[in-house]
Amino acid sequence: STPEQAYLLTVAWGSLANWSEIYLVLRHLNHLELRRSGLYSYFHLTHLLQQLANVRLFLLFLLRRLPEETWYGLDHLLTFVRKLDDHYLYRYGDPDAWWLASRITHKRYAPDNPRDWPNTYGAFIAAMLEGPLNWLGIVSLGYDERGIVAFQITEFGTFLLGRRPIPTLEKKPEGPALVLTEDGQATLYPERSDIRLLDLLATMGKLVEAESDRLRYRLTAEGARQAFESGHSLEEIIELLEEGSRAPVPQKLREQLTHLWENFGLVHLYPNLTVIEFSDDFAIRELLAATSLAQHIIYQFSPRLVAIEPDAVDELVRELQKKGYTPRVAESLEETDDG
Template identity: 30%
Template sequence: VLPACALLSENEAPIPAEVAQLAKLWWPLNSYAKIETYGTHLSDQGLTVPAENLYYPPRMDLVPRTLARYFPPLLETVIPSSQELPAELALPDAGVDIHIGNPQAFIRTVNQVLLLMDQVVTRLRPPMPRPRMEKFLTQLQDWNYVPAEIIAKKAQLRDRRGDIALTVPPPGRTLNDDALERLAPIAGGEAQLDFVLALLTAANVVQAGSPITLWPEGKQAYLQRPEAEQRALLARTYFSLENWTELWELLRMDGDLQLKRVIRSFYHQGTPQLIYHHLMQARNLVLRTLAHLPDNRWVPLSELQSLLRTLWPDFEREQHSPTSPFAYNRYSSWYLARGGTRLNAAQEADWMVAQWPFIRFMLTGPLSWLGLADVAMRQNEPVAVRLHGLADLYWARVAAPPFPTGVAGQQAAGAASASAPADATTPALAVTDATISVNPSAISARAHALFDKIAVLEDAAPGNFVYRLNVEAVHQTFENGQALADLADEWQTHFQHPMPEEIRAQLTAWWQSYGLVRIYADVTIIEFADD
């Protein structure tokens, strides 16, 4: 019963019938006649917190996050897991490919995109043209639309007759075609680029608007973080992200799947922000479930499907949650349809075309990109998942869990070479006179931040950044309190070899000249003297 209470306690006290339904997936409840009795015993042991007596019908005791973060993996005893892949998936002829998450590669991709946007003007895609009729039909404002549909329903919209369902198509890609062509190959594809931009915007590293502008303070603070802390920041940003949703990728991949919003005559007019919030809640329902699983163990997804099917029966479930113990809202402001027909929560086939693709994309997309999940795939379908540090991040147990190393004898492809320090004799780093050529994905963000202190980015190509020493950048670094010795120590730390002589010689000359002459403009001098 405790795992069931924990899974259903994110936003409010759980409903007893739902706790019983979930708990019966794992055990017969024969000890007591009422599910509430189990809750009383859990509360007596300090494992749950009594709910306020404001709900009708009454609710179960709940498991707040402050308690859940100290629990061991609650689903470990009810969902099978193993150190190795299940035998039927590990056979040579099973046709299973293991996709190992590589957080270091993702973080360096993010940093490469960030630095390229700082080098070249990057513009957003223009928004969808607004229909002229929205001046008179305010229900159309702020929403994407299907032109033919609103023309066909113009009279109904004008007269506000009954409930009107309108299709909300997915937005276009974030960047315009030129920027998309330049940056998508570096990011790993258009979907991953959109995700990276949403994270950087929500994390206040870049400023929303066109052209994209980097916050100098935000960029500097971000690049100064170790890579594990950067990953932790972006992962926590993803957990609460409301300017991007997995649903858009589902709609792009399945042309028959549609998001419908409902315009009602007098009640509950939804907004785009409300839908984003509901979809963020759906994401957290899945994350909360995964966060109760053990780390570094393979979990068959067939076992998770039945659990998530019970937890998330209809796609728009989260918007049904009451906003207070006294206010129940059962009127959907949106729903999913396939071929124009609303999906039926009672049909497993409909669940498999909506909720399951959403969960599947979370596993193979963001969680895999962030290095929080390894996924075993068979015929392009995930069949097992292995988590790394998700629970620690989700429950805020640690500031930044370390990157996973070899788990069960496997290592992320290329991770070893990517993490190896670059030296002056390898193609990763080349110094010629006052220029530094570097493979941007082969060095850490803090190494790029060091270059920002002593140079300017002169040329940026996907596989090669060229920095040139710059006296203004170096002067500002000295003004900020760093000395030549500090810069030399940073170089040694990031590249595991001393600073090249040609770089050191130029920085030494500037350091010796620093502060010899200072010119002050618009200064008032007050002279004091004794008579």
């Protein structure tokens, strides 16, 4: 049916990693270009597209919380996201690997510049609204002579965003939601699945085919690493896969996942670094938006642990104190062990 097909398209688009709304941004805003640092020769287009696919899921998470059929100004949404995290396009990557710049002067646009932000990094949000969200019927748009100025979540959009069950899908068909093979091929039947399994496969797998009633993924080592970094343990992953398939995970696939888990984060060699440990999983999001932390992160080990440049410690301590935090600075591991 039409609702089922639209739902499947929405799921497929949410995890689409071989196309991005950044193409729409660059096509419609001729003054922009995308540049990559020469120091990041290993950073390829596939890495960028995967990062931006994850950003898409973050923005969908925000939109799911908006009441339906209520008009919102685009400028208000952009202001909200900028204040929440002006580096949102770098939530899953390194801000020094790539950036937006002027096509004419090649000047680098800084994400923390509020004057340029709406027409540079904020344009990704407008592209999502005018592009896929509009095409799928999730939003309706309002325009004036400047272009898009407002949007609202449609009633149908609440179904596609997962806020309401689509009536035709309320009674799930019989049979397993997932079929796994030894070589890591996964066939998912979304109408039989729950959101946890959908999210897991969107993280662990690369979408290779979408049909009217099923999605085919290829599970990858990089996807497994991302699942581990997002907080999934091997035990949780195996449990979700077996619940979905109603069968044990194929032995070869289980062994591969076990090997990846055992080697996950086993060795990280970073001399002369400073480590910040947060007390909960949410503090880093606030600090990324409110301080210069994003400019100094070298590696994020987990939602609570990041490595930063040692020279940035004094500056960050001052910023944290201004925000009302009382950071403790330990000079050695022994000091941290003392509590």
